[in-house]
Amino acid sequence: DTFSGMKSTEAKAAITAFFEKENLGKEVVNYKLKDWGISRQRYWGAPMPFIKCETCGIVPEDKSNLPVALPEDVEITGEGNPLEHHPTFKNCHCPKCGQPAQRETDTMDTFIQSSWYFLRYCHDVTSDVKRAFTKEESQYWMPVDHYIGGIEHAILHLLYARFFTKVLRDLGYIDLDEPFTNLLTQGMVLKDGAKMSKSKGNTVDPDAIVEKYGADTARLFILFAAPPKQELEWNDNAVEGAFRFIKRLFERSSMVDTMQEIVIIDHATLTKKEKIARKKVYEALKRAQEVYSEKHTFNTLIAGVMEAMNALQEQDNRNVWSEGYWIMLHVLEPIIPHVCWELSQNLFALKNFQTIEICEEVFVEDTMTLGVSVNGKNRNEIEVSPSATKEEILLLAKQSVQKWIDGKTVVKEIVVPNKLVNIVIKG
Ligand SMILES: [Zn+2]
Structure with a gap:
Protein backbone atom coordinates (compact mmCIF):
# COMPACT_ATOMS: atom_id res chain seq x y z
CA ASP A 1 0.00 0.00 0.00
CA THR A 2 2.91 2.33 0.72
CA PHE A 3 3.74 2.48 -2.97
CA SER A 4 0.23 2.54 -4.43
CA GLY A 5 -0.64 5.61 -6.45
CA MET A 6 2.98 6.58 -7.10
CA LYS A 7 4.30 7.18 -10.57
CA SER A 8 6.40 4.21 -11.65
CA THR A 9 9.67 6.18 -11.61
CA GLU A 10 8.94 7.38 -8.06
CA ALA A 11 7.86 3.91 -7.00
CA LYS A 12 11.07 2.35 -8.34
CA ALA A 13 13.16 4.74 -6.26
CA ALA A 14 10.95 4.33 -3.20
CA ILE A 15 10.93 0.54 -3.37
CA THR A 16 14.71 0.45 -3.83
CA ALA A 17 15.14 2.77 -0.86
CA PHE A 18 12.82 0.56 1.20
CA PHE A 19 14.85 -2.56 0.37
CA GLU A 20 18.08 -0.80 1.24
CA LYS A 21 16.67 0.50 4.52
CA GLU A 22 15.44 -2.95 5.52
CA ASN A 23 18.77 -4.47 4.50
CA LEU A 24 16.97 -6.68 2.01
CA GLY A 25 18.92 -5.57 -1.02
CA LYS A 26 20.68 -2.67 -2.70
CA GLU A 27 20.52 -0.70 -5.91
CA VAL A 28 22.82 -1.81 -8.71
CA VAL A 29 23.04 -0.89 -12.37
CA ASN A 30 23.26 -3.76 -14.84
CA TYR A 31 25.11 -3.29 -18.09
CA LYS A 32 24.52 -5.58 -21.00
CA LEU A 33 27.91 -4.99 -22.60
CA LYS A 34 29.18 -7.86 -24.69
CA ASP A 35 32.44 -8.54 -26.46
CA TRP A 36 32.61 -7.08 -29.91
CA GLY A 37 34.25 -8.88 -32.82
CA ILE A 38 35.69 -5.99 -34.79
CA PHE A 111 32.12 1.61 -36.29
CA ILE A 112 35.65 1.75 -34.85
CA GLN A 113 36.53 4.85 -36.85
CA SER A 114 33.18 6.54 -36.46
CA SER A 115 33.61 6.26 -32.71
CA TRP A 116 36.39 8.85 -32.57
CA TYR A 117 36.54 10.63 -35.95
CA PHE A 118 35.21 13.81 -34.32
CA LEU A 119 38.46 14.06 -32.34
CA ARG A 120 40.42 13.66 -35.54
CA TYR A 121 38.39 16.49 -37.11
CA CYS A 122 39.62 18.76 -34.33
CA HIS A 123 43.22 18.02 -35.17
CA ASP A 124 45.36 20.08 -37.51
CA VAL A 125 47.07 17.20 -39.31
CA THR A 126 49.49 19.52 -41.09
CA SER A 127 51.02 20.72 -37.84
CA ASP A 128 51.39 17.33 -36.23
CA VAL A 129 51.35 14.22 -38.37
CA LYS A 130 52.45 11.89 -35.60
CA ARG A 131 49.39 12.11 -33.41
CA ALA A 132 45.84 11.15 -34.31
CA PHE A 133 44.48 13.99 -32.18
CA THR A 134 45.60 16.15 -29.30
CA LYS A 135 44.20 16.93 -25.90
CA GLU A 136 44.54 20.69 -26.43
CA GLU A 137 42.65 20.77 -29.71
CA SER A 138 39.97 18.42 -28.42
CA GLN A 139 39.63 20.64 -25.39
CA TYR A 140 39.17 23.67 -27.62
CA TRP A 141 36.64 22.24 -30.10
CA MET A 142 34.79 19.51 -28.27
CA PRO A 143 32.11 18.62 -27.35
CA VAL A 144 30.12 18.84 -30.58
CA ASP A 145 27.49 21.52 -29.91
CA HIS A 146 24.95 20.10 -32.26
CA TYR A 147 25.15 16.63 -33.68
CA ILE A 148 22.97 15.90 -36.70
CA GLY A 149 22.41 12.42 -38.03
CA GLY A 150 19.95 9.79 -39.08
CA ILE A 151 17.82 7.95 -36.55
CA GLU A 152 19.61 4.71 -37.51
CA HIS A 153 22.66 6.03 -35.65
CA ALA A 154 20.76 6.90 -32.51
CA ILE A 155 21.66 3.63 -30.82
CA LEU A 156 24.83 1.89 -31.99
CA HIS A 157 27.01 4.72 -33.24
CA LEU A 158 26.17 7.04 -30.37
CA LEU A 159 26.70 4.31 -27.81
CA TYR A 160 30.09 3.37 -29.27
CA ALA A 161 31.17 7.00 -29.64
CA ARG A 162 30.33 7.71 -26.01
CA PHE A 163 32.10 4.53 -24.93
CA PHE A 164 35.28 5.44 -26.83
CA THR A 165 35.15 8.96 -25.42
CA LYS A 166 34.98 7.67 -21.87
CA VAL A 167 37.77 5.15 -22.44
CA LEU A 168 40.02 7.83 -23.98
CA ARG A 169 39.17 10.09 -21.06
CA ASP A 170 40.08 7.40 -18.54
CA LEU A 171 43.35 6.79 -20.39
CA GLY A 172 44.13 10.51 -20.15
CA TYR A 173 44.05 11.34 -23.86
CA ILE A 174 41.19 13.83 -23.56
CA ASP A 175 39.39 15.78 -20.85
CA LEU A 176 35.94 15.11 -22.13
CA ASP A 177 33.06 13.23 -20.62
CA GLU A 178 30.46 13.33 -23.38
CA PRO A 179 31.18 13.88 -27.08
CA PHE A 180 27.85 15.44 -28.13
CA THR A 181 25.81 18.11 -26.35
CA ASN A 182 22.70 18.03 -28.53
CA LEU A 183 21.39 15.51 -31.00
CA LEU A 184 19.07 16.23 -33.89
CA THR A 185 17.92 13.25 -35.91
CA GLN A 186 16.81 14.48 -39.29
CA GLY A 187 13.90 12.98 -41.19
CA MET A 188 14.24 10.90 -44.31
CA VAL A 189 13.96 12.22 -47.83
CA LEU A 190 11.01 10.79 -49.72
CA LYS A 191 10.30 10.76 -53.42
CA ASP A 192 6.73 10.11 -54.51
CA GLY A 193 5.95 8.99 -50.97
CA ALA A 194 8.71 6.36 -50.85
CA LYS A 195 12.04 6.48 -49.06
CA MET A 196 14.79 7.47 -51.47
CA SER A 197 17.16 4.61 -52.02
CA LYS A 198 19.69 3.57 -54.59
CA SER A 199 18.11 0.14 -54.94
CA LYS A 200 14.72 1.67 -55.80
CA GLY A 201 16.37 4.03 -58.24
CA ASN A 202 14.31 6.98 -56.99
CA THR A 203 17.18 9.12 -55.79
CA VAL A 204 17.68 12.76 -56.68
CA ASP A 205 21.18 14.03 -57.14
CA PRO A 206 21.65 17.34 -55.29
CA ASP A 207 24.59 18.03 -57.60
CA ALA A 208 22.15 18.35 -60.49
CA ILE A 209 20.26 21.08 -58.60
CA VAL A 210 23.48 22.79 -57.64
CA GLU A 211 24.53 22.65 -61.27
CA LYS A 212 21.27 24.13 -62.56
CA TYR A 213 20.28 26.57 -59.79
CA GLY A 214 23.25 26.88 -57.44
CA ALA A 215 23.86 25.56 -53.93
CA ASP A 216 21.69 28.18 -52.22
CA THR A 217 18.57 27.01 -54.04
CA ALA A 218 19.23 23.43 -52.94
CA ARG A 219 19.70 24.58 -49.34
CA LEU A 220 16.66 26.85 -49.34
CA PHE A 221 14.43 24.17 -50.83
CA ILE A 222 15.53 21.51 -48.34
CA LEU A 223 15.15 23.75 -45.29
CA PHE A 224 11.84 25.20 -46.46
CA ALA A 225 10.22 21.87 -47.37
CA ALA A 226 9.91 20.54 -43.81
CA PRO A 227 11.26 20.94 -40.28
CA PRO A 228 14.52 18.97 -40.13
CA LYS A 229 13.15 16.28 -37.81
CA GLN A 230 10.34 15.42 -40.19
CA GLU A 231 10.34 13.56 -43.46
CA LEU A 232 10.94 15.66 -46.51
CA GLU A 233 9.06 15.01 -49.73
CA TRP A 234 11.14 15.91 -52.76
CA ASN A 235 9.29 18.26 -55.07
CA ASP A 236 10.76 19.66 -58.27
CA ASN A 237 8.26 22.53 -58.40
CA ALA A 238 9.26 23.62 -54.91
CA VAL A 239 12.89 23.65 -56.03
CA GLU A 240 11.85 26.01 -58.79
CA GLY A 241 9.98 28.12 -56.21
CA ALA A 242 13.06 28.39 -54.03
CA PHE A 243 15.05 29.53 -57.04
CA ARG A 244 12.45 32.20 -57.89
CA PHE A 245 12.57 33.58 -54.36
CA ILE A 246 16.33 33.96 -54.52
CA LYS A 247 16.06 35.63 -57.90
CA ARG A 248 13.48 38.05 -56.51
CA LEU A 249 15.76 38.79 -53.56
CA PHE A 250 18.47 39.75 -56.03
CA GLU A 251 16.24 41.83 -58.28
CA ARG A 252 14.49 43.81 -55.54
CA SER A 253 17.82 44.77 -54.02
CA SER A 254 17.69 47.69 -56.45
CA MET A 255 15.27 49.25 -53.92
CA VAL A 256 17.99 49.24 -51.26
CA ASP A 257 20.46 52.03 -50.50
CA THR A 258 24.02 51.16 -49.59
CA MET A 259 24.78 51.84 -45.95
CA GLN A 260 27.18 50.77 -43.22
CA GLU A 261 24.81 51.01 -40.31
CA ILE A 262 21.11 50.39 -40.01
CA VAL A 263 18.99 53.32 -41.18
CA ILE A 264 17.04 55.23 -38.50
CA ILE A 265 13.35 55.39 -39.33
CA ASP A 266 10.74 57.65 -37.73
CA HIS A 267 8.03 55.04 -37.37
CA ALA A 268 5.22 57.48 -36.53
CA THR A 269 5.52 59.23 -39.89
CA LEU A 270 5.11 56.05 -41.96
CA THR A 271 2.08 54.96 -43.94
CA LYS A 272 0.15 51.92 -42.86
CA LYS A 273 1.76 49.67 -45.49
CA GLU A 274 5.23 50.85 -44.55
CA LYS A 275 4.49 50.08 -40.92
CA ILE A 276 3.25 46.60 -41.80
CA ALA A 277 6.41 45.93 -43.81
CA ARG A 278 8.63 46.91 -40.88
CA LYS A 279 6.60 44.78 -38.52
CA LYS A 280 6.93 41.72 -40.77
CA VAL A 281 10.67 42.25 -41.08
CA TYR A 282 11.16 42.48 -37.32
CA GLU A 283 8.87 39.50 -36.77
CA ALA A 284 11.23 37.49 -38.97
CA LEU A 285 14.20 38.71 -36.92
CA LYS A 286 12.48 37.72 -33.68
CA ARG A 287 11.64 34.32 -35.10
CA ALA A 288 15.23 33.86 -36.27
CA GLN A 289 16.53 34.23 -32.74
CA GLU A 290 14.15 31.51 -31.56
CA VAL A 291 14.68 29.18 -34.51
CA TYR A 292 18.47 29.29 -34.55
CA SER A 293 18.88 28.96 -30.80
CA GLU A 294 16.34 26.29 -29.98
CA LYS A 295 13.49 25.39 -32.31
CA HIS A 296 15.36 24.64 -35.56
CA THR A 297 12.14 24.99 -37.54
CA PHE A 298 13.91 26.74 -40.39
CA ASN A 299 10.84 26.37 -42.60
CA THR A 300 8.82 28.75 -40.41
CA LEU A 301 11.68 31.23 -40.45
CA ILE A 302 11.89 31.14 -44.24
CA ALA A 303 8.11 31.57 -44.44
CA GLY A 304 8.46 34.62 -42.18
CA VAL A 305 11.09 36.16 -44.46
CA MET A 306 8.89 35.51 -47.49
CA GLU A 307 6.03 37.31 -45.76
CA ALA A 308 8.34 40.20 -44.99
CA MET A 309 9.41 40.30 -48.63
CA ASN A 310 5.78 40.41 -49.76
CA ALA A 311 4.99 43.19 -47.29
CA LEU A 312 8.00 45.19 -48.49
CA GLN A 313 6.73 44.94 -52.04
CA GLU A 314 3.47 46.58 -50.99
CA GLN A 315 5.30 49.87 -50.40
CA ASP A 316 8.15 51.83 -51.93
CA ASN A 317 9.85 53.65 -49.07
CA ARG A 318 13.56 53.13 -49.74
CA ASN A 319 14.45 53.41 -46.05
CA VAL A 320 12.02 50.64 -45.19
CA TRP A 321 13.42 48.52 -48.02
CA SER A 322 16.98 49.16 -46.89
CA GLU A 323 16.27 48.29 -43.27
CA GLY A 324 14.35 45.24 -44.49
CA TYR A 325 17.32 43.94 -46.49
CA TRP A 326 19.74 44.72 -43.67
CA ILE A 327 17.69 42.37 -41.49
CA MET A 328 16.56 39.77 -44.05
CA LEU A 329 20.09 39.10 -45.32
CA HIS A 330 21.23 38.81 -41.71
CA VAL A 331 18.50 36.28 -40.98
CA LEU A 332 18.95 34.26 -44.17
CA GLU A 333 22.73 34.16 -44.12
CA PRO A 334 23.05 30.69 -42.53
CA ILE A 335 20.46 29.32 -44.98
CA ILE A 336 21.57 30.86 -48.29
CA PRO A 337 25.08 32.09 -47.48
CA HIS A 338 26.36 32.69 -51.01
CA VAL A 339 23.57 35.03 -52.05
CA CYS A 340 23.50 36.81 -48.70
CA TRP A 341 27.23 37.41 -48.66
CA GLU A 342 27.25 38.79 -52.16
CA LEU A 343 24.34 41.16 -51.58
CA SER A 344 25.50 42.12 -48.14
CA GLN A 345 29.00 42.83 -49.33
CA ASN A 346 27.73 45.13 -52.07
CA LEU A 347 25.07 46.88 -50.02
CA PHE A 348 26.27 46.90 -46.43
CA ALA A 349 29.97 45.96 -46.46
CA LEU A 350 28.87 42.89 -44.42
CA LYS A 351 28.14 45.15 -41.43
CA ASN A 352 24.63 43.71 -41.12
CA PHE A 353 26.04 40.34 -39.99
CA GLN A 354 26.59 41.78 -36.53
CA THR A 355 23.92 41.55 -33.84
CA ILE A 356 20.77 43.50 -34.66
CA GLU A 357 18.56 44.86 -31.93
CA ILE A 358 14.84 44.37 -32.20
CA CYS A 359 12.90 47.60 -32.63
CA GLU A 360 9.92 47.05 -30.33
CA GLU A 361 8.18 50.17 -31.58
CA VAL A 362 7.09 48.40 -34.77
CA PHE A 363 4.99 45.92 -32.81
CA VAL A 364 2.79 48.57 -31.24
CA GLU A 365 -0.52 48.43 -33.07
CA ASP A 366 -1.62 51.94 -33.93
CA THR A 367 -5.12 50.94 -34.88
CA MET A 368 -7.22 47.90 -34.28
CA THR A 369 -10.05 46.46 -36.26
CA LEU A 370 -13.43 45.92 -34.62
CA GLY A 371 -16.32 44.09 -36.22
CA VAL A 372 -19.63 45.92 -36.15
CA SER A 373 -22.82 43.89 -36.10
CA VAL A 374 -26.48 44.83 -36.03
CA ASN A 375 -28.73 42.43 -34.12
CA GLY A 376 -25.84 39.96 -34.09
CA LYS A 377 -25.25 40.05 -37.85
CA ASN A 378 -21.84 41.18 -39.11
CA ARG A 379 -22.32 44.35 -41.11
CA ASN A 380 -19.04 46.24 -41.22
CA GLU A 381 -15.61 46.81 -39.67
CA ILE A 382 -14.08 49.92 -38.14
CA GLU A 383 -10.51 50.94 -37.40
CA VAL A 384 -10.01 52.55 -34.02
CA SER A 385 -7.06 53.70 -31.99
CA PRO A 386 -6.30 51.54 -28.93
CA SER A 387 -6.90 54.64 -26.79
CA ALA A 388 -10.34 55.39 -28.23
CA THR A 389 -13.11 55.88 -25.66
CA LYS A 390 -16.31 53.86 -25.65
CA GLU A 391 -18.24 56.89 -26.92
CA GLU A 392 -15.84 57.41 -29.83
CA ILE A 393 -16.04 53.73 -30.77
CA LEU A 394 -19.85 53.74 -30.68
CA LEU A 395 -20.04 56.86 -32.79
CA LEU A 396 -17.80 55.34 -35.48
CA ALA A 397 -19.62 52.02 -35.27
CA LYS A 398 -23.05 53.54 -35.77
CA GLN A 399 -21.84 55.65 -38.69
CA SER A 400 -20.47 52.51 -40.34
CA VAL A 401 -23.82 50.70 -40.18
CA GLN A 402 -26.00 53.75 -40.80
CA LYS A 403 -28.10 52.15 -43.53
CA TRP A 404 -29.14 49.25 -41.31
CA ILE A 405 -30.15 51.36 -38.33
CA ASP A 406 -31.72 54.35 -40.10
CA GLY A 407 -35.23 54.92 -38.84
CA LYS A 408 -34.95 52.15 -36.24
CA THR A 409 -34.76 52.48 -32.49
CA VAL A 410 -31.44 51.52 -30.97
CA VAL A 411 -32.28 49.61 -27.81
CA LYS A 412 -28.83 48.42 -26.81
CA GLU A 413 -25.18 49.13 -27.65
CA ILE A 414 -22.59 46.55 -26.70
CA VAL A 415 -18.83 47.08 -26.98
CA VAL A 416 -16.69 43.97 -26.53
CA PRO A 417 -13.20 45.44 -25.99
CA ASN A 418 -10.69 44.76 -28.81
CA LYS A 419 -13.26 42.67 -30.66
CA LEU A 420 -16.60 43.97 -31.77
CA VAL A 421 -19.53 46.31 -31.38
CA ASN A 422 -23.10 45.05 -31.49
CA ILE A 423 -26.03 47.40 -32.04
CA VAL A 424 -29.43 46.03 -31.07
CA ILE A 425 -32.36 47.70 -32.85
CA LYS A 426 -36.12 47.44 -32.85
CA GLY A 427 -38.79 48.36 -35.36
ZN1 LIG B 1 59.18 -13.29 -37.04
Missing part, protein backbone atom coordinates in the same frame (compact mmCIF):
# COMPACT_ATOMS: atom_id res chain seq x y z
CA SER A 39 37.32 -7.86 -37.68
CA ARG A 40 35.72 -7.74 -41.10
CA GLN A 41 36.75 -9.61 -44.22
CA ARG A 42 36.56 -6.66 -46.54
CA TYR A 43 38.64 -3.92 -48.06
CA TRP A 44 36.75 -0.91 -46.77
CA GLY A 45 37.98 -0.47 -43.21
CA ALA A 46 41.09 0.50 -41.28
CA PRO A 47 43.77 -2.21 -41.53
CA MET A 48 44.78 -4.03 -38.39
CA PRO A 49 48.49 -3.36 -37.83
CA PHE A 50 49.53 -6.96 -37.15
CA ILE A 51 51.76 -9.40 -38.96
CA LYS A 52 51.64 -13.17 -38.85
CA CYS A 53 55.09 -14.72 -38.67
CA GLU A 54 55.65 -18.47 -38.70
CA THR A 55 58.40 -18.15 -36.14
CA CYS A 56 57.26 -15.28 -33.91
CA GLY A 57 53.50 -15.65 -34.11
CA ILE A 58 51.36 -12.52 -34.25
CA VAL A 59 53.60 -9.46 -34.16
CA PRO A 60 52.50 -5.79 -34.02
CA GLU A 61 53.66 -3.71 -36.98
CA ASP A 62 56.70 -1.55 -36.27
CA LYS A 63 55.69 1.91 -35.05
CA SER A 64 57.71 3.58 -37.80
CA ASN A 65 55.47 1.87 -40.36
CA LEU A 66 52.24 3.18 -38.88
CA PRO A 67 49.65 3.90 -39.96
CA VAL A 68 49.21 0.92 -42.25
CA ALA A 69 47.46 2.34 -45.30
CA LEU A 70 45.13 0.46 -47.60
CA PRO A 71 46.58 -0.16 -51.05
CA GLU A 72 44.80 1.84 -53.75
CA ASP A 73 45.56 -0.51 -56.61
CA VAL A 74 43.15 -3.24 -55.58
CA GLU A 75 40.84 -5.10 -57.85
CA ILE A 76 37.31 -5.04 -56.49
CA THR A 77 35.68 -8.16 -57.88
CA GLY A 78 32.75 -8.34 -55.51
CA GLU A 79 34.00 -11.67 -54.24
CA GLY A 80 35.97 -12.12 -51.06
CA ASN A 81 38.37 -9.67 -49.51
CA PRO A 82 40.58 -8.07 -52.21
CA LEU A 83 43.35 -7.61 -49.64
CA GLU A 84 43.68 -11.39 -49.53
CA HIS A 85 44.83 -11.32 -53.13
CA HIS A 86 46.98 -8.21 -53.04
CA PRO A 87 50.63 -9.37 -53.22
CA THR A 88 52.47 -6.35 -51.79
CA PHE A 89 49.94 -5.62 -49.07
CA LYS A 90 49.63 -9.17 -47.87
CA ASN A 91 53.24 -10.29 -48.21
CA CYS A 92 55.69 -8.47 -45.98
CA HIS A 93 58.45 -9.10 -43.51
CA CYS A 94 58.24 -9.82 -39.82
CA PRO A 95 59.18 -6.68 -37.84
CA LYS A 96 60.79 -8.91 -35.22
CA CYS A 97 62.86 -11.51 -37.09
CA GLY A 98 62.85 -10.07 -40.62
CA GLN A 99 61.63 -13.32 -42.19
CA PRO A 100 58.97 -13.24 -44.91
CA ALA A 101 55.58 -13.01 -43.23
CA GLN A 102 51.98 -12.17 -43.97
CA ARG A 103 50.06 -9.09 -43.01
CA GLU A 104 46.64 -9.37 -41.41
CA THR A 105 44.13 -8.76 -44.20
CA ASP A 106 41.01 -8.38 -42.06
CA THR A 107 40.04 -4.77 -41.56
CA MET A 108 38.22 -3.16 -38.66
CA ASP A 109 34.49 -2.65 -38.42
CA THR A 110 33.80 0.89 -39.63
